[in-house]
Amino acid sequence: MSEYQYYEFVALDQALTAKQQGELRAVSTRGRISSSSFVNDYQWGDLKTDPAKWMERYFDAHLYLANWGTRRIMLRLPKATLAPETAARFCVGESAGSWTTRTHVVLDLRSEDEDGDEERWDEESRLSAIIPARAELAAGDQRLLYLAWLLCVQNRELADDEPEPPVPAGLSRLSGSLQALADFLRLDADLLGVAAAASRPLPEKEPSAAVLRRWVKRLPEADKDEVLLRVLRGDGGLLRSELLRRFHGATEEDPAAGTRRAAGDLLAAAEKRWAVRQQQIREREAAERRRREETAAAAREQRLDALARHLVQAWNQVDELIATKRPKDYDAAATLLLDLQALAVREGEIFEFAEQMARLRERHARKPSLIDRFDRVRLN
Known part of the structure; x- marks a missing residue:
C-alpha cells in the first residue's frame, strides 16, 4: 500500500497577509495557498514543518490524515473564549491535549488505527x-x-x-459538526451513548429576536462601541459566539451536580451496551432469516401445487429441455426435476420418482455433463 498524507489548515479569525503567505510558500512549493488556507497532500515526502507551530502563528483549524491510520484535528481559540484551565481539565491524555500561546488556546485531538485507513472520502469537505x-x-x-x-x-x-468532568447538555443530540468530529476521531458510538445518559437535553428554542433586542439595549455603550470596532478591524470571527456566550451567561456545569462517573465505569457500561446491541442484531437477523425462509417455503408450496396439476406436462418439459443439449437447458431441467422430487416427497411418491429418475439416467447415460448436474444436486 502506497503512503498518503493530507494536510489542511484554515485561518478563520484573521486573513493571512501576503507576507505570511510567502512564509508558507517558503516551506512548501506545491501547497495550495490562499489568504485563508493551506492544503497539500503527499504520496512521498512530508510537510517540512511542525503543524503545531503553524497553528500557533497562522491558523485556527487543522486536519491531518494518513492512510496508515492517523487522524488529527487541531483547533485554536482566543483565551477570551476558552480558558486554558477549562481546556486542560478535559484534554488529559495523548489522544486529546491542549497548550497555550500568549493569546490563544490550541486543542490537539488524535485518533490512531493500527489496521490503517482504507476509507475513502472527499478530504477537503x-x-x-x-x-x-x-x-x-x-x-x-x-x-x-x-x-x-x-x-x-x-x-x-x-x-x-x-472521575469524569462536568457532563454538558445535549450529548444525545450532537450538532452536525460535532458528529462529524466524533466520526473523524472514530469515537465509539456505544461509549458516547453511555455518556449521553447523564446529559440533559439542550433547550429546544433559540432566543427570539425580541429577547435579543432587549438584551442588546441593556449592554453598556462602551461594550457596543468595542463590538463595532472589532467588526471594522476585521476581528469579528468569533464575535457572534462570544456575544451568545455572554447572553447565555455560560459557565461550567456544577461539578457537584449529579453523580460523577469514573472512566472505568463508562467503559464497562459501553461494553455491556455493545453486547446487548449485538444480541439485538442477532435476534433481528434470525427473525429476518425465518421470515425469508417462511416466504420461500410458501412460494415453493404454491409452485408444487401448480406442478401437481400438470405432472405429465412437467416430465415432458424435462425431456424437451434435455433434447436441446444446451447447458442452460440442462440446468433448467435439473431445477425442474428438483421440484418434481420435492413434490414426490410431499405426496409420498418418492419411490415412483426414483424409478422415473433411474430410467432418465439410463436414457441419457452418454451425456456426462447432464449426469454431472444430476449428481451435483443429488437427483437419484
Whole structure:
C-alpha cells in the first residue's frame, strides 16, 4: 500500500497577509495557498514543518490524515473564549491535549488505527464539516471538550477511577459538526451513548429576536462601541459566539451536580451496551432469516401445487429441455426435476420418482455433463 498524507489548515479569525503567505510558500512549493488556507497532500515526502507551530502563528483549524491510520484535528481559540484551565481539565491524555500561546488556546485531538485507513472520502469537505464546532465551543458549548475527554477514555489513557468532568447538555443530540468530529476521531458510538445518559437535553428554542433586542439595549455603550470596532478591524470571527456566550451567561456545569462517573465505569457500561446491541442484531437477523425462509417455503408450496396439476406436462418439459443439449437447458431441467422430487416427497411418491429418475439416467447415460448436474444436486 502506497503512503498518503493530507494536510489542511484554515485561518478563520484573521486573513493571512501576503507576507505570511510567502512564509508558507517558503516551506512548501506545491501547497495550495490562499489568504485563508493551506492544503497539500503527499504520496512521498512530508510537510517540512511542525503543524503545531503553524497553528500557533497562522491558523485556527487543522486536519491531518494518513492512510496508515492517523487522524488529527487541531483547533485554536482566543483565551477570551476558552480558558486554558477549562481546556486542560478535559484534554488529559495523548489522544486529546491542549497548550497555550500568549493569546490563544490550541486543542490537539488524535485518533490512531493500527489496521490503517482504507476509507475513502472527499478530504477537503471533512474540515469544513467540523469547523462550526469551534464556534459552538466559543459560545460556551462544552460538548467538544467532553468528546475530547471521552476519546482519552476510549483509548485507555486514564485510570479506571478517574472521575469524569462536568457532563454538558445535549450529548444525545450532537450538532452536525460535532458528529462529524466524533466520526473523524472514530469515537465509539456505544461509549458516547453511555455518556449521553447523564446529559440533559439542550433547550429546544433559540432566543427570539425580541429577547435579543432587549438584551442588546441593556449592554453598556462602551461594550457596543468595542463590538463595532472589532467588526471594522476585521476581528469579528468569533464575535457572534462570544456575544451568545455572554447572553447565555455560560459557565461550567456544577461539578457537584449529579453523580460523577469514573472512566472505568463508562467503559464497562459501553461494553455491556455493545453486547446487548449485538444480541439485538442477532435476534433481528434470525427473525429476518425465518421470515425469508417462511416466504420461500410458501412460494415453493404454491409452485408444487401448480406442478401437481400438470405432472405429465412437467416430465415432458424435462425431456424437451434435455433434447436441446444446451447447458442452460440442462440446468433448467435439473431445477425442474428438483421440484418434481420435492413434490414426490410431499405426496409420498418418492419411490415412483426414483424409478422415473433411474430410467432418465439410463436414457441419457452418454451425456456426462447432464449426469454431472444430476449428481451435483443429488437427483437419484
